[in-house]
Amino acid sequence: MQNKRWLVWITLAGLCVRFGVWFYFRAHTMPLVTTRLPDDALYYFTIASNLAHGHGVSFDGNHPTNGMHPLWLLLITPIFTLSLTKWGLIHSVLVFQSVLDTAIIWLIGSTIYDVLPNAKESNRKTAAILGALIYALSTISILRSINGLETTITALLFVVWFRVYIRIKHESLKE
Numbered sequence: 001m002q003n004k005r006w007l008v009w010i011t012l013a014g015l016c017v018r019f020g021v022w023f024y025f026r027a028h029t030m031p032l033v034t035t036r037l038p039d040d041a042l043y044y045f046t047i048a049s050n051l052a053h054g055h056g057v058s059f060d061g062n063h064p065t066n067g068m069h070p071l072w073l074l075l076i077t078p079i080f081t082l083s084l085t086k087w088g089l090i091h092s093v094l095v096f097q098s099v100l101d102t103a104i105i106w107l108i109g110s111t112i113y114d115v116l117p118n119a120k121e122s123n124r125k126t127a128a129i130l131g132a133l134i135y136a137l138s139t140i141s142i143l144r145s146i147n148g149l150e151t152t153i154t155a156l157l158f159v160v161w162f163r164v165y166i167r168i169k170h171e172s173l174k175e
Helices: 002-027 031-037 038-051 072-083 086-113 120-135 141-143 151-173
Strands: none
Touching: 002 031, 002 086, 002 141, 038 072, 038 086, 072 086, 072 120, 072 151, 086 120, 086 141, 086 151, 120 141, 141 151
């Protein structure tokens, strides 16, 4: 951790940027609904609410539904058990999504750093810093981190998968 202090600062900066965007949309709900939240996010919120209140995996509370990412639905459903307003619940999902996206920043920087063990330390650090910063400050990733969809958990799982793949590959080369 000591040699990755720079990554902590980049990750915190990425979180601050995401929270800044979230605070903007918290105060400007209409642009959030009309430009940032796709229809599918509202379906997720409704299904998660129904599931949290004992109506099963259903959009209308009566008929079962499918066509959603079950892991994302299971991750956001506990939020809908909280005693918040509808907008409070939606904003809580978006904050949760931003926190998950911040974990991606850390994993990208850490993975790039770890994948280059034989590189000169300054090059290793520079590559990892650039990778983490590019993702942390990317408009697309920032806006995606508040869209209410499974895109963030999918990206997180991909980065984790890649990290595990690299580790396994590295171990198999040692043998």
